[in-house]
Amino acid sequence: MSSRALVVPGIGAGALPLGAFPLMLIGLLIAMLHAVGAGRFDVPWPRIIEILWLRALDPTGHPETMDARIVELVRLPRVLLAALSGAALAVGGAALQGVFRNPLVSPQVLGISQGGAFGGALAILLGYHGVVLLGMSFTFGLLALVLVGLLARINGRTEVLTVILAGMIVGAFFAALVSVLQFLADPNSSLPAIVYWLMGSFSTATWPRLGLAVPGMVVGLLMLWALRYRLNLLALEETEARSLGVDPDRERWLVFVAATLMTGTSVAVAGVIGWIGLVIPHAARLIVGEDHRLLIPASALLGAAYLVLVDTLARTVTAAEIPLGVLTALIGAPVFAVLLRRHFTRVGQP
């Protein structure tokens, strides 16, 4: 693809390579169409488009036929939720990696996911669902992040390495707390609910659940989109960033809150889905480079397409659904290993 085909004049090296974006957008649309069509009840693409067109003409009507019901009530909310979650997790990961100047950082490494998992599991144990589960997931994700921030702050300075170590400590602590909850949970009711929820799945996706996820994820995505140039500056060494009029200590927290908002929400609606925030930004970097003005939208598109595909795989490969967290790790770990090797061979060059 030609990286010079489409350019924004006067920015960066005179031009931003935008040629990859139409391809990524088309890829996402194809992945979503495929996901809506595929399954035990196969719906061909022309029929999907017909169903959607009829609904667009009559937004208040109800689906009459079997395939329309499957598309509109079951698969469409699921695919949209998967796409939104994928975009949110990938963008959160890309932003955190930039701010920490470390490509190994992700919401999981910072303990946000584990904090969110604890909050959500606690909600399930107490018999709550919906908004309460979402709220607790976000609150404990944020609590984990605050703990990391406090632990890592030594003599008024926050070093990247101490943040990662603190994240591991806090993550391990919350993971242990989740185990305590599982130990306490009723083996006949709340325990299986917690375990299945933690493994991650979009199988319970409905329009109301999508509605629950939209505010947190969209606000988080918009925040990081608005901060996309600032992320380039936050990726600089601290003194340098400050000399350019950035307040890294404060502005970093904006990024953290946005990432936590999205991670907490995705944990609440679909459990812990790891690896996306780690792998997708790397893939996006290979395509569009390190400028966050491109990296953020590219991560969103790739993350959405990836999670839609993985979710489709999870529900179509076998008769029973494979937990999403398992699949993303099975795919993500080897892909990440390859990316990491490439990264280091590239860095090794003069």
Added chain:
Amino acid sequence: MIGISDASLSFGNLRLFARLTLNVASGRTMAILGPNGRGKTTLLRAILGFQKLDRGSRHAPGIVGYVPQHGASQIRLSGLAVVTMGRAARRGLFGQPDGADADTARAALVQVGACHLADQSYDRMSGGQRQMVLIARALATGSPALVLDEPTSALDLGNQARTLGLIAGLGQARERAILFTTHDPNHALAVADDVALMMSDGEVVQGPVAQMITPDLMSQLYGVPMHWVRMTDRETRRAMLPAFTGKDVA
């Protein structure tokens, strides 16, 4: 103008400076001279406002053109993109640089004689090239003050000459207050109007370059005997060298 007034700073028992007033007026160039570990960088950070003072006040323009010792070494952006960051302070939290900013950045690259670096990736540049880009970024801020942390210490002799030539040129324009640190008295001789010496025990001696770069003060500052060496080619120049130099091996 940039500087600090009546300022003190200690780390535990280590006194870096006490009741120090140090100012660089617009159009002047000052070198902060001292051996390693005396706190040159910390003094610079204090003047930049990144290091809280125990007492005293600081005065500086809102944005200072700052050239760090080790800049953004990991960043994989083009030279022009790095220089354009110098405009970021004017763009705010959610802002983006526009075409005018890129033009300013390009002009800054031309000014340092490095327009060929505009499209090169920063992480693939040599130390000398990065230095030029970072100086261009500091100029692109449009700040009336320019602060450079050890601008020559990591460079080979050719790049030292280029960097010093650039600082001298900027100084001769008499448009900015320029402040830099170095541990080589000859670099101060080459470009500075004034010199501040960071002696031991937190004492700072300052004055015009001719009064500060003397064998006595330099020997005291570095703890090694220092001498003038006279060189004559087309014009007569002087260099301040330590006693261990000049051994004849021919």
